[in-house]
Amino acid sequence: MDTFIHETNLTIRATDSEAILTPRLLRQIVNEVVAELEQMDMYAQRRQRIRRIEQGALLRDTNGT
Secondary structure, eight states: OOOOOOOOOOOOOOSOTTOOOOHHHHHHHHHHHHHHHHHHHHHHHHHHHHHHHHHHHHHHHHTTO
C-alpha cells in the first residue's frame, strides 16, 4: 500500500535530557501514526469512489438516459 503524507506539522519539546523513548513506546507511536494514515487513506479512497458515482450520475443525466 502506498501512503502519501501531504503535510506534516510537528512540535518536539525536550522535557528531560535523560528521558528517551523506549523501543516499546516508539513502536506504539509508530503504530498509532500508521493507523491514522491508513484511516486517512481509506477516507480519501471512499471520497474518490463517491465522486466517481456522482460523476457517472451526472453524465447519465446530461446524456438524457
